Amino acid sequence: MLLKRIAPVLLFLGMLALPLQAKTVRTENDSIRIVAPEMQVTCGPWLSAVGEKEFTVCWITSTDAAGWVEIAPDDENFYARERKRYYQTFQGRCTIGKLHRIRITGLEKGTTYRYCIFSEQVLKNEGNRRIFYATPVESSVFRQNPYKVTTLDPDKANCKFAVFNDMHERDSIFRAQAKPVAGGGYDFVLFNGDMTSQIESVYDIETNYLRSACNLFAGNIPIFFARGNHENRGAASYEFLNLFPTSTGNTYYTFREGPAFFVVLDGGEDKPDSNIHYYGLSCYDSFREDEADWLKTIVSSKEYINAPVRIVIIHMPPNANGWRGVREIERLFVPILNGTDVALMICGHTHRPEFHKAGTKPGNCDFPIFVNTLRSRADIEITADSITISAGKNSHVISLN
């Protein structure tokens, strides 16, 4: 009886669901026609892991697809010649999926390239038997300006970047704060942690800030990401490096732009590993110990020592009197960094603007710490002689002479 009553509802819901799935239709002449929803690029492209000779471009499609990237010199039309195709591969085999992440290598430093992304929708995947694809779609290189990427350049006299942290899913605020970045003049954008409060799905990241970032700047201006404590949380937190790949394959890494050598650190979670809210999943004590070993190799590298300016980025500022995470950052990382002529540490996490001069508590650092407040953009410009920070009403100038 109940089934009879709800049958029309189930039928209606079934009809709604139909267009979401590809299906095969046998036509009059016995050929097979595949009917599938049209694929969309729902997010992207965005640039990550940009280096002096490489970059990685990511995007997300609404259905499974194969993807590739083509690049062209900045002064040449895309259609002037055949372009090499760069694919995402796994041990030699091209991948199919919704998240596309393609690394392009062998480039020249400080050089601008045009690039184009291609997505080839999978209409029907029968495994080793056969795969049907739709006609590929490409990002426009004709009706609108093509996407561009500029590789990092250690010979530049300066570098300028925007910092966002602790947006905690306020996409409309992020969008308003990020709008000026679209106007250009920035070498990269730094997401310094807690852009969301947890990552339950890739869709969370898309809707909480990444689509806005892509709409405004991320197709042309690289993102460097320092993972915050909140990015460790949620069922899809393991996707973090798939979305924001780095040069090391870890959430701690380095890069050089202009006179500045950047060390990006990951402080892990803020509370003790045994905290019940981590559900037995936290091992950040040993994570930070391993990271400290890596940091020792970095501060003794010639790239670090010979750089005109050394900048450290970490979401949580060191604090000898704080919670477990910041105490461990102070205990493990600060002694390695002290005495190595760090010009500035850039942090977030505390949700208030702070500036600690070198040699002051709570971090016991022999370098200054700038803490950018929540939901606010900071612009930072670095030359060999000075660091200029502009963060809302607060500004700081650090002389390096």
Ligand SMILES: [Fe+2]
């Ligand atoms: Fe935080």
